[in-house]
Amino acid sequence: MFARGLKRKCVGHEEDVEGALAGLKTVSSYSLQRQSLLDMSLVKLQLCHMLVEPNLCRSVLIANTVRQIQEEMTQDGTWRAVAPQAAERAPLDRLVSTEILCRAAWGQEGAHPAPGLGDGHTQGPVSDLCPVTSAQAPRHPQSSAWEMDGPRENRGSFHKSLDQIFETLETKNPSCMEELFSDVDSPYYDLDTVLTGMMGGARSGPCEGLEGLAPATPAPSSSCKSDLGELDHVVEILVET
Amino acid sequence: WVCPGHCEPLSWCPAGRRACTDIISTVEFNYSGDLLATGDKGGRVVIFQREQENKSRPHSRGEYNVYSTFQSHEPEFDYLKSLEIEEKINKIRWLPQQNAAHFLLSTNDKTIKLWKISERDKRAEGYNLKDEDGRLRDPFRITALRVPILKPMDLMVEASPRRIFANAHTYHINSISVNSDHETYLSADDLRINLWHLEITDRSFNIVDIKPANMEELTEVITAAEFHPHQCNVFVYSSSKGTIRLCDMRSSALCDRHSKFFEEPEDPSSRSFFSEIISSISDVKFSHSGRYMMTRDYLSVKVWDLNMESRPVETHQVHEYLRSKLCSLYENDCIFDKFECCWNGSDSAIMTGSYNNFFRMFDRDTRRDVTLEASRESSKPRASLKPRKVCTGGKRRKDEISVDSLDFNKKILHTAWHPVDNVIAVAATNNLYIFQDKIN
Numbered sequence: 001m002f003a004r005g006l007k008r009k010c011v012g013h014e015e016d017v018e019g020a021l022a023g024l025k026t027v028s029s030y031s032l033q034r035q036s037l038l039d040m041s042l043v044k045l046q047l048c049h050m051l052v053e054p055n056l057c058r059s060v061l062i063a064n065t066v067r068q069i070q071e072e073m074t075q076d077g078t079w080r081a082v083a084p085q086a087a088e089r090a091p092l093d094r095l096v097s098t099e100i101l102c103r104a105a106w107g108q109e110g111a112h113p114a115p116g117l118g119d120g121h122t123q124g125p126v127s128d129l130c131p132v133t134s135a136q137a138p139r140h141p142q143s144s145a146w147e148m149d150g151p152r153e154n155r156g157s158f159h160k161s162l163d164q165i166f167e168t169l170e171t172k173n174p175s176c177m178e179e180l181f182s183d184v185d186s187p188y189y190d191l192d193t194v195l196t197g198m199m200g201g202a203r204s205g206p207c208e209g210l211e212g213l214a215p216a217t218p219a220p221s222s223s224c225k226s227d228l229g230e231l232d233h234v235v236e237i238l239v240e241t
Numbered sequence: 242w243v244c245p246g247h248c249e250p251l252s253w254c255p256a257g258r259r260a261c262t263d264i265i266s267t268v269e270f271n272y273s274g275d276l277l278a279t280g281d282k283g284g285r286v287v288i289f290q291r292e293q294e295n296k297s298r299p300h301s302r303g304e305y306n307v308y309s310t311f312q313s314h315e316p317e318f319d320y321l322k323s324l325e326i327e328e329k330i331n332k333i334r335w336l337p338q339q340n341a342a343h344f345l346l347s348t349n350d351k352t353i354k355l356w357k358i359s360e361r362d363k364r365a366e367g368y369n370l371k372d373e374d375g376r377l378r379d380p381f382r383i384t385a386l387r388v389p390i391l392k393p394m395d396l397m398v399e400a401s402p403r404r405i406f407a408n409a410h411t412y413h414i415n416s417i418s419v420n421s422d423h424e425t426y427l428s429a430d431d432l433r434i435n436l437w438h439l440e441i442t443d444r445s446f447n448i449v450d451i452k453p454a455n456m457e458e459l460t461e462v463i464t465a466a467e468f469h470p471h472q473c474n475v476f477v478y479s480s481s482k483g484t485i486r487l488c489d490m491r492s493s494a495l496c497d498r499h500s501k502f503f504e505e506p507e508d509p510s511s512r513s514f515f516s517e518i519i520s521s522i523s524d525v526k527f528s529h530s531g532r533y534m535m536t537r538d539y540l541s542v543k544v545w546d547l548n549m550e551s552r553p554v555e556t557h558q559v560h561e562y563l564r565s566k567l568c569s570l571y572e573n574d575c576i577f578d579k580f581e582c583c584w585n586g587s588d589s590a591i592m593t594g595s596y597n598n599f600f601r602m603f604d605r606d607t608r609r610d611v612t613l614e615a616s617r618e619s620s621k622p623r624a625s626l627k628p629r630k631v632c633t634g635g636k637r638r639k640d641e642i643s644v645d646s647l648d649f650n651k652k653i654l655h656t657a658w659h660p661v662d663n664v665i666a667v668a669a670t671n672n673l674y675i676f677q678d679k680i681n
Contacts, residue, residue, distance in 0.1 A: 037514060040572060053324050053350070056412055056431040057462045057481050058577045061518045064460055068514055 280330025483520030594653025
């Protein structure tokens with residue numbers, strides 16, 4: 001799962017963009033490492049959606065880490081603003097929607113506790129939970145890791161959020177992604193880069209720097225092919241065939 | 242510290258039902274320390290009993306032998322969510338003993354069970370309606386009545402489930418804690434804490450609920466909870482942001498507002514992207530006295546005075562040498578490992594686990610600490626455990642191990658200390674080690 005509004009294109013602030021680009025060109029090792037950490041975190045969140053019962057604590061901690069990085073990148077100016085309409089949807093104080101980051105993990109909760117304990121009288125029987133869960137929307141066998149806890153309109157917004165995600169994430173090789181997402185009209189992020197960059201296990205590079213700001217080794221080069229199978233699987237789920 | 246008895250450190254023997262040997266997931270002494278319960282990933286509970294002092298075998302005291310084994314939880318399938326519910330036992334808590342039988346609570350992610358463990362050392366013979374081998378007798382052949390008599394038999398220990406507390410937790414249960422009133426207990430999951438009465442299984446009170454109305458706003462979860470050992474209205478719960486809230490159930494039914502809030506101010510000089518993760522509290526334990534509580538976060542153990550919320554009174558570094566490795570530990574997920582901690586009976590010492598099968602003990606009085614290893618090689622019978630040392634840089638001495646050589650797959654997450662004596666139980670993956678202080 002990728003964060004909504006993770007990176008934003010700045011429209012109408014071309015000088016800043018140029019400045020930012022110039023800054024990026026002379027990107028510091030810290031930024032590289034921070035970016036690697038961000039990518040790693042996103043992959044972790046995505047992987048946690050594929051697990052049977054994701055660990056909520058872990059998901060929340062990773063999501064918070066992503067948010068931290070995002071906030072810092074925003075302050076740095078290395079975060080590029082999104083198109084205006086999208087910016088309205090994602091207020092600054094909630095740059096990364098935790099729900100988007102970890103939707104499956106929390107969307108699995110179908111029941112809601114009996115409301116209003118009031119003054120301590122016996123809670124509405126816990127058996128209330130059972131009827132509530134049985135009223136949930138049926139799940140898709142394939143997308144069990146991507147439970148929606150609401151009706152169809154949530155899915156609409158889910159797709160839209162994905163739009164934002166993908167349009168704003170940087171892409172190096174958009175070609176292999178475009179045909180997969182041909183029905184959405186925004187450029188898409190190359191998942192490969194994210195996935196394989198992490199699969200390549202950038203061990204010493206990002207890690208050393210971020211902890212002690214020591215000079216870093218550049219991120220290892222990645223190859224698309226080995227992870228296309230996994231990519232297909234992910235895409236399948238995302239597109240919800 | 243030595244491994245007692247003539248035998249090797251007790252090993253965990255899998256039942257053979259599962260393909261992989263079962264990883265121990267919880268360890269707990271009962272109130273007297275005579276029984277030690279372990280739960281594993283396969284849903285089984287194994288209870289060990291301490292051997293009584295025996296003059297003919299003076300070294301046998303301190304040995305724990307298997308007393309009872311039973312399958313507590315089975316894997317379940319939640320058809321609605323298309324998810325499997327693991328049978329792994331997350332926690333075991335004993336009830337104080339009130340009669341000849343022993344009771345304990347064991348829980349997996351979703352369901353808590355009350356088990357009764359009782360001994361049977363007599364059996365009845367001379368039934369009227371059935372033969373000795375159990376076959377029903379032909380009623381027409383019964384011409385006389387006799388009174389069945391009880392005869393001694395080999396000791397049999399039976400475990401039976403007496404209560405099943407289910408369907409109250411949407412999220413994964415991480416803690417259970419028996420109240421000092423011996424009638425109620427709490428169970429905590431990531432977002433809620435429920436209060437149960439031991440006799441009532443079809444309902445529970447929700448006493449803490451931190452689930453936000455909008456899940457998008459979720460940034461903090463409950464990581465552990467425990468009742469105060471003496472004040473039956475007081476409990477604490479810890480969070481993933483390194484905070485502890487003490488709640489008083491007398492103040493309101495829903496304890497969303499805490500009575501006390503414990504948090505140590507962050508040290509700005511050591512801030513990193515991992516600061517929050519390593520501050521997440523994995524365990525919280527009251528001292529036996531009830532005056533202090535101890536919290537375990539990723540790198541340290543902290544002792545808090547309940548009367549001082551602003552900062553802990555003691556901080557003990559468990560493996561500070563890992564601070565420079567946090568990114569790697571984040572990558573391999575070790576940074577999310579949940580270590581537990583425990584007090585000794587007199588609250589003068591605390592213990593917690595680490596990696597490479599190391600565990601650490603801190604003496605609060607002398608301010609000394611020691612690192613020990615739980616492994617077959619270092620645990621020869623009656624030989625003392627040698628203190629271990631991790632070399633953090635520079636020249637490595639002969640007996641030291643360097644940080645890069647540590648085995649992060651060998652983690653000691655669960656340890657327990659006998660409530661009275663200096664006997665400890667250490668779970669190293671799928672092996673259980675029991676050590677005692679040789680001064681005994």
